[in-house]
Amino acid sequence: xxxxxxxxxxxxxxxxxxxxxxxxxxxxxxxxxxxxxxxxxxxxxxxxxxxxxxxxxxxxxxxxxxxxxxxxxxxxxxxxxxxxxxxxxxxxxxxxxxxxxxxxxxxxxxxxxxxxxxxxxxxxxxxxxxxxxxxxxxxxxxxxxxxxxxxxxxxxxxxxxxxxxxxxxxxxxxxxxxxxxxxxxxxxxxxxxxxxxxxxxxxxx
Numbered sequence: 001x002x003x004x005x006x007x008x009x010x011x012x013x014x015x016x017x018x019x020x021x022x023x024x025x026x027x028x029x030x031x032x033x034x035x036x037x038x039x040x041x042x043x044x045x046x047x048x049x050x051x052x053x054x055x056x057x058x059x060x061x062x063x064x065x066x067x068x069x070x071x072x073x074x075x076x077x078x079x080x081x082x083x084x085x086x087x088x089x090x091x092x093x094x095x096x097x098x099x100x101x102x103x104x105x106x107x108x109x110x111x112x113x114x115x116x117x118x119x120x121x122x123x124x125x126x127x128x129x130x131x132x133x134x135x136x137x138x139x140x141x142x143x144x145x146x147x148x149x150x151x152x153x154x155x156x157x158x159x160x161x162x163x164x165x166x167x168x169x170x171x172x173x174x175x176x177x178x179x180x181x182x183x184x185x186x187x188x189x190x191x192x193x194x195x196x197x198x199x200x201x202x203x204x205x
Contacts, residue, residue, distance in 0.1 A: 005121035005174070005194045006059040007076040011048040018189070021045070021079050025061075031081075034059050056196055057119055073129050078121070078194030080172060118199045122175035123192040127164045133195075136161070140177070141198050144168060148200050 006029075012021055028043050029052060041052040043061065050061035055071050066075070128136055140159055147157030147168075157168045159177060166177035175197070176187050 005078050006061060006081055007055065007071050007194065008061045008079050009045075009048055009050055009063050010075055010077055011063075012045045012050075013077065013189070015046045018079055022081055025079065025081055029059075029081075058121065058194065058196055073126060073193050077189040078123075080174065119196040120175060120199045121194045122168075122177060122197045123171070123187040124177045124195045125164050125166055125179050126191060126193050128161045128166075129193055131161055136195070137197055140195075141200070144197070144200055154200050 006025060008021060008025070016024070024043060024045065029041055033041065033052075037054055039052055039054070042064075043050055049064040051064065053060045053062040060071050060076070062071070063075070122140070124136075124140070131139075139161065143159045144154050144157045148154045154175075155169055159166055159168075165180045167180065169176050169178055171178075171186055176192070178187070179191070182188075182191070
C-alpha cells in the first residue's frame with residue numbers, strides 16, 4: 001500500500017486526529033482524481049472550508065479564505081492518504097558493489113535526479129524551511145545521492161542545515177529526515193513539514 005501526502009488546514013487538527021481526517025479526505029477525493037490533478041473538490045470541517053489544489057505535485061486543500069498561491073507552513077500540515085492502486089515510492093534494491101564511485105557518475109546521478117519530473121514527499125524539520133526552498137531541495141538531494149552512491153541505499157544519509165542535523169529513514173512508506181534530537185518514533189506534524197524532493201530511484205546508473 002502506498003501513500004499520498006496532502007496538505008490540509010491546521011484548523012482541521014483542532015477537531016479531529018489525523019486518521020479521521022484521512023477518512024474524510026478519502027470519502028470525497030479518490031487517488032484517480034489526484035493522479036489526474038482534478039481541482040476544486042470542496043470539504044468543510046467544522047466550518048473551515050478548503051478546496052483541492054496542487055502545490056507542484058503535492059495535493060493541497062487550500063482554505064477558501066486563503067488568497068496566497070502557496071501553502072504557508074504555519075497554516076497547513078500534511079496528512080497521509082493510503083492508496084492501494086498506485087505507488088508513490090518504488091522499492092529498488094541495489095548492490096553497493098555494483099555502484100561505481102567515480103565523480104563523473106556521481107555528477108550524472110545528481111543531474112538526473114534534479115531534472116527528473118518524478119518527486120516524492122519527504123518529512124523535513126520545520127527549522128529548515130527558513131532556508132531558500134530551491135537551495136534546500138538541491139542540498140537534500142545531493143546529500144542523499146552521495147550516500148546512495150556510496151552505500152547503495154538512501155536510508156541513513158545525514159543532512160545538516162542551519163545547525164539542525166537529520167538522518168533519512170522511512171516511516172510508513174514515506175521518507176523522513178529525522179532530527180537527531182528527536183526521540184519520537186514517528187514524525188510529529190508540528191515539528192516536520194512534507195517537502196517534495198527528486199526521486200533518487202529514478203536516476204538510473
